[in-house]
Amino acid sequence: MSTHRVLAGRYEVGEVIGFGGTADVHLGRDLGSGRPVAIKVLRRDLARDPLFHSRFRREAKSVAGLNHRAIVEIYDTGYEEVEGGSARQVRVPFIVMEHIAGRSLRDVLRSRRLTLDVTIHVQAEILSALDFSHRAGVIHRDIKPANVMITPEGAVKVVDFGIARASGDPAATLTHAQVFLGTPSYLSSEQARGETADVRSDLYSAGCLLYELFTGRPPFVGDDPVCVAYQHVHEEPLRVSDYDPDLTPAVDAVLVKALAKAREDRFQDARTFADALRSAGRGLGQDMPMTLAMSTQTGTAALAC
Structure with a gap:
């Protein structure tokens, strides 16, 4: 991958492969296992909104327990600390999930x-x-x-x-x-x-x-x-x-x-x-x-x- 951005010291972030109104999805790689993953990151402008923040975290919590062949699998979750202006740090949540080709x-x-x-x-x-x-x-x-x-x-x-x-x-x-x-x-x-x-x-x-x-x-x-x-x-x-x-x-x-x-x-x-x-x-x-x-x-x- 062409980027050196790494989340949680483990997940290398690559190009955007999907996006929506609240989040972007990147192709990624688990540096520990070497397997490809998809990394969903909440948009930075929404990370300051407690409601969007909690909704994003709820997605991870909801899906993490759903082990079914026809439901995307969640591997991990975490936060990325980014500059939020006025010398403030913003915690941007991310979800690491199964990368689905196709x-x-x-x-x-x-x-x-x-x-x-x-x-x-x-x-x-x-x-x-x-x-x-x-x-x-x-x-x-x-x-x-x-x-x-x-x-x-x-x-x-x-x-x-x-x-x-x-x-x-x-x-x-x-x-x-x-x-x-x-x-x-x-x-x-x-x-x-x-x-x-x-x-x-x-x-x-x-x-x-x-x-x-x-x-x-x-x-x-x-x-x-x-x-x-x-x-x-x-x-x-x-x-x-x-x-x-x-x-x-x-x-x-x-x-x-x-x-x-x-x-x-x-x-x-x-x-x-x-x-x-x-x-x-x-x-x-x-x-x-x-x-x-x-x-x-x-x-x-x-x-x-």
């Missing part, structure tokens, strides 16, 4: 539509990750294609628990200082209203993601976040069979339930959602377990039984 599901969808069997496989893995995190009391709150990675071997990994909260947390609402927490295209109706999120909110977001896997677009789109949020609360999306006549009424029924406005009308847990999807898939002749293998050179996808 591409985000968002990037995959930009280049191609997935086949039905791959769609069901990817969604089932996402729901398996959510089932595990929900049973551990952790709500993700930002399920979307950009937060799902596909490795070159075809593994599915849910990442970025940056706004996750423990279930029942009264602060698990949509906004902070009038800023959306979550992505409008995948927000549940209760999050759009600023109400407390629960596991069924994650399942609604997963339903939005599944809708996009089937149709190539989220259920609701608009020119601004408020317009999209309004649709989540007040409007119904087109049936997926309107986009693809090969999709059966059973598939429509899965999406209708997943995207119900009232959370009590949705799937109540991720396992039930996954079972319903697999049952609908069998009606399409998709009853063989499949994996998705990604080519890191060409960005293409291939199926392997």
